[in-house]
Amino acid sequence: MKKRNFVLGLLMLGFLAAASMTIYSCYPYNSTNPAEYDVVVTLHDALSNYNGSYKKYVMRDSVAHVTDGSAGTTITRSYDTLIRNKVRDNLASFGYTRVYDTLSADVVITLAITNSTSYYVDNYYPDDYWGWGYGGGYYYPWSSAYSVTTGSVVTTMTDKKKMQPGTTKKAIVWMGILNGVVDGTTSTMYQRISAGIDKCFSQSLYLKAQ
Amino acid sequence: MKNIKYLIIIIVLVLMSSVKSNAQYNNEVFLSYNLGLPLGDSKDYVSTLSYIGTEINLKRFVKPNVSLSISFSWNVFYKESSDMISLPNADVSGKQNRYINTVPMLAGAQYYFGRNTNGIRPYVGANLGALYLGRRLQIGVYDITENTWHFMLQPEAGLIFNLNDYSDAVIGLSYNYGTSSTSSITGKSVSESWIGLKFGYGWKNGMFY
Numbered sequence: 537m538k539k540r541n542f543v544l545g546l547l548m549l550g551f552l553a554a555a556s557m558t559i560y561s562c563y564p565y566n567s568t569n570p571a572e573y574d575v576v577v578t579l580h581d582a583l584s585n586y587n588g589s590y591k592k593y594v595m596r597d598s599v600a601h602v603t604d605g606s607a608g609t610t611i612t613r614s615y616d617t618l619i620r621n622k623v624r625d626n627l628a629s630f631g632y633t634r635v636y637d638t639l640s641a642d643v644v645i646t647l648a649i650t651n652s653t654s655y656y657v658d659n660y661y662p663d664d665y666w667g668w669g670y671g672g673g674y675y676y677p678w679s680s681a682y683s684v685t686t687g688s689v690v691t692t693m694t695d696k697k698k699m700q701p702g703t704t705k706k707a708i709v710w711m712g713i714l715n716g717v718v719d720g721t722t723s724t725m726y727q728r729i730s731a732g733i734d735k736c737f738s739q740s741l742y743l744k745a746q
Numbered sequence: 747m748k749n750i751k752y753l754i755i756i757i758v759l760v761l762m763s764s765v766k767s768n769a770q771y772n773n774e775v776f777l778s779y780n781l782g783l784p785l786g787d788s789k790d791y792v793s794t795l796s797y798i799g800t801e802i803n804l805k806r807f808v809k810p811n812v813s814l815s816i817s818f819s820w821n822v823f824y825k826e827s828s829d830m831i832s833l834p835n836a837d838v839s840g841k842q843n844r845y846i847n848t849v850p851m852l853a854g855a856q857y858y859f860g861r862n863t864n865g866i867r868p869y870v871g872a873n874l875g876a877l878y879l880g881r882r883l884q885i886g887v888y889d890i891t892e893n894t895w896h897f898m899l900q901p902e903a904g905l906i907f908n909l910n911d912y913s914d915a916v917i918g919l920s921y922n923y924g925t926s927s928t929s930s931i932t933g934k935s936v937s938e939s940w941i942g943l944k945f946g947y948g949w950k951n952g953m954f955y
Binding site: 572573575576577578579580581582684686687715716717735739740 | 787830835836837838840841885886887888
C-alpha cells in the first residue's frame with residue numbers, strides 16, 4: 537500500500553512538473569503573415585482643442601520619402617497615389633474641404649513614407665538535458681541572423697494658426713502612423729496601406745469637422 | 747525559464763527532505779493545478795481564463811485544526827487581442843499578444859473544520875507575501891516586457907479530501923490581490939487581482955521514507 541502510494545505520488549509529481557514546464561514554453565506568436573504585424577498609432581493634442589474647429593485643409597501632392605540610407609532601402613513611388621487618395625477621401629468623409637490657397641486653410645496636411653532595415657543576431661542556448669544511463673549533457677548553442685525592413689506611412693496635420701514663421705516651434709496637432717513589415721505582394725501592400733490609413737482616421741473621430 | 751525550473755526542483759527537494767527530517771511534525775506537501783479568472787485591472791488587460799498554472803504548498807500542522815503554510819505558485823494569463831490601447835495623447839491599435847505572468851510567494855495560516863482523520867474537511871485561510879509579476883505586450887514587431895514586485899494578499903477557502911494515511915486531495919478557491927504600481931506599457935497605475943481555483947494532491951509525512 538505504502539509503495540503503491542509512493543509510486544502514485546511520484547507519478548503525479550512528475551506529471552505536474554512536466555506539464556508546467558511544457559506549457560510555460562508555449563508563446564503562440566509566430567505568424568508569417570506580414571499584415572498581422574501592422575500597427576496603427578495616432579498621436580493627438582488635448583481632445584478639447586478639436587471640437588470641429590478645423591474644416592479646411594491644404595495638402596501638397598508630393599509624398600516625402602525618408603529612408604535610413606542603407607543600401608537597398610529606396611522606396612517605390614507605387615503607393616504615393618494610393619496614400620494621397622486615401623487621406624483625401626477620409627478627410628472628405630470627416631467633413632473637411634480641400635483648398636489650394638494656404639491662406640484660407642485651417643490645417644496643413646503632409647504625407648510621408650519611411651523605411652528602415654534592422655539586422656539581428658539571435659543566440660540560442662538550449663537547456664541542458666538529463667540522460668538515462670548515459671548521464672546528462674548539453675546541447676550546443678546556435679545562432680541565426682536575420683533582417684527586418686519596417687516601413688511607416690505618416691500623415692501629419694499641422695495647425696496653421698499655431699505656426700510661427702522663422703521658428704522651429706512645432707504646431708502639429710495630429711499624426712497618423714501606419715507601421716509594418718515591408719513584405720508581401722504589391723496587391724497585399726495596397727490592401728494593408730489602404731486599411732491602415734482608414735484605421736488612422738476611424739480611431740480619431742475627434743477630428744471631424746462637424 | 748531555466749532559473750524557474752531549477753528553483754521549482756530545488757524547492758521540491760528541500761520540501762521533501764523537510765518532510766523526512768521533521769516526521770514528528772505533521773507536515774504535508776501539496777502540488778496543485780491552478781486555474782485563474784482575472785478581475786479588475788488584470789481583466790482589462792487580459793480578460794480570458796488562465797488554465798496554465800501550478801502551485802507547490804508546504805503545510806505544517808501546528809494543531810490538529812491549524813496549519814501554517816509556505817507556497818509558491820504560478821499562473822500565466824494570455825489573450826490575443828485587437829483592442830485599441832488608449833494612452834494620454836495617443837491611441838494604438840493592431841494585433842496584440844498580451845501576457846500576465848504571476849508568481850506569488852506566500853506564507854499563511856489555515857483553519858480546518860471537523861475531525862482531522864477522515865472524510866472531507868472544509869478549511870479557510872489567509873496568506874500574504876510577495877507577487878513577482880511579468881506583463882508582456884507583443885504588438886507589430888515590438889515586444890515590451892515589464893517585471894515588477896508587489897505586496898500580495900490571498901484569502902482562501904476549500905475542501906480537503908482524506909484519501910488514506912499518506913495522501914490528501916484538495917480543492918481550493920482563493921482571491922488574489924497584488925498591490926498597484928505604474929505600468930510602463932499602459933502608463934497607468936494597475937493592481938492585479940484574480941480568482942484562483944486549484945485542484946491538488948498532498949503527500950503526508952511518512953510518504954517518502
